[in-house]
Amino acid sequence: MLTLVVSPWSLAQIHAGEFNTTVNIGDTAPDWNDLPGTDDQPHSLDDLKDKKVVVVAFTCSSCPYAVDAEDRLIALQEKFADENVAVIAINVNKVEEDLMPAMKQRAAEKKFNFPYLFDESQQIAKAFGAKYTPEFFVLDKNRKIVYMGSLDDSPDGKNVSEPHVIRAIEAALAGEKPAVTETVPIGCRIRFERNLRNRSR
Structure with a gap:
């Protein structure tokens, strides 16, 4: 009798996205609580419960790709300011x-x-499986992930022809699924700390 053994790692891969090894489209977004902001206030995902769409942008201050996305992030929030959409940047x-x-x-x-x-x-x-700055996740009103990947098809913001995040927001506001749900994020690698084990001799 053939027995199939599936490891937890394999299961994670099955349920992960095409370019994201942790979460998939349709997954409930990971929660965050009391993260400090530059406004000296704590912020939680639950604070945004009245928002129709939430855009989570993993970014930083040192990566040139992230810096190039800043003006587009500001414009993104301005564009949807009257449509109950929240942009949240996390470093x-x-x-x-x-x-x-x-x-x-x-x-x-x-x-x-x-x-x-x-x-x-x-x-x-x-928890989001984010590995780059910038990297974007669009969450619908039920906080399901409807899009993840790059902001658009132009790392430096010039000659944008496919505004992925904007189209995902518009689709989510209309209660529809975006035509494009996942793209490859382009940016600098997030600088995760390495947990070094103490090796006994």
């Missing part, structure tokens, strides 16, 4: 140029019109 890098003082300076210089949060534990990025 998990722990190098000096990405710590809260640098985040506050960047938020003030650029006049961010969206919360910019810091997760020292880095767990929220791991």
Whole structure:
């Protein structure tokens, strides 16, 4: 008799997305609680329960790709300001140029019109399966992931022809599934801390 053994890792792969090894389209978005923002206030996903759509952008202050996306993020929030859409930026890098003082300076210089949060534990990025800055997730009113990947088809924001996140937001507001649900994120690798084991000799 043939017995099929499926490891938990294999199951994770089965249920993961095409380019994301942790979550898939249709999954309930991971929750976050009391993450500090550049406004010195704690922020939780539950704070956004009245929003029709939430856009989660994993970003930072040091990556050129993330910096190139800042103006488009500001424009994105402005575009949907009257449609009950929230843009949330989250940074998990722990190098000096990405710590809260640098985040506050960047938020003030650029006049961010969206919360910019810091997760020292880095767990929220791991829960989303985010590996790059910038990397985007669009959540519908039920907080299901309807899109994940890149902001658009132009890493530097020039000559954008496929505004993936905008189209995903519009589809979610209409109660529809986006035509494109997943793309390859392009950016700098998130700087996850390595857990080094103590090896006995």
